[in-house]
């Protein structure tokens with residue numbers, strides 16, 4: 001596999017980063033994951049804008065302009081012959097030379113820019129979407145700036161492990177009695193014609209897929225309610241689902257062992273998945 005590191009396309013075994021890189025020592029990095037369908041990028045502009053926002057929030061220098069980033073994404077897709085899959089991009093504050101809590105001077109800071117692809121044939125026609133996933137609820141103990149897409153992913157990773165141990169697929173995190181989001185996705189419940197999901201704030205990641213799916217839901221005459229919901233309310237819902245760049249719209253069929261409806265993916269979740277895939281393919285770049 002060919003990867004990208006600071007201006008060069010290299011075999012993955014030849015791409016090397018300093019042990020003093022602040023992402024390695026302090027998780028001082030931000031990232032984006034963009035999906036590829038039919039060899040084209042899905043929602044690239046949304047991901048690039050959110051990346052810019054994450055960098056700004058952390059006073060991190062931007063190592064490449066929008067057009068350059070698009071070109072690098074496209075070139076990696078081409079070099080690795082990706083038809084369906086993902087592109088991972090990470091920017092870190094680089095390796096100032098020694099370990100220090102203080103940020104290096106932005107004027108001399110050399111950020112590290114890394115991209116790699118993941119080949120996932122069958123990503124769109126994922127069989128998991130036909131049977132749905134099971135989630136458990138866990139406490140949300142992450143930091144207070146979940147709107148910034150940083151590489152601090154230890155707790156989400158622990159959450160997935162807790163789910164796995166419990167025989168489930170993923171975990172929904174709960175804070176002050178209300179669901180924030182999934183470990184790597186935004187969470188929704190459906191009641192009648194209403195799609196309910198937590199409103200945007202610093203408490204959750206502002207999902208790029210979320211923005212598109214809510215727009216498509218409104219266009220398809222579904223009602224959208226952006227508000228808090230509890231696990232108890234979710235267990236009584238007609239349907240549930242999650243969204244992310246890598247899973248698109250994924251139906252949830254069980255919460256903490258309680259089956260939703262008849263325990264199969266809901267009609268609205270499946271409809272939104274279909275619309276999202278159709279529309280995203282049309283708009284792909």
Ligand code: PLP
Nearest residue numbers: 184185186205207208209244245
């Ligand atoms: N919430 C969290 C915590 C995530 O990690 C992700 C994606 O990685 C999402 C939501 C979904 O965001 P997006 O639709 O932009 O992939």
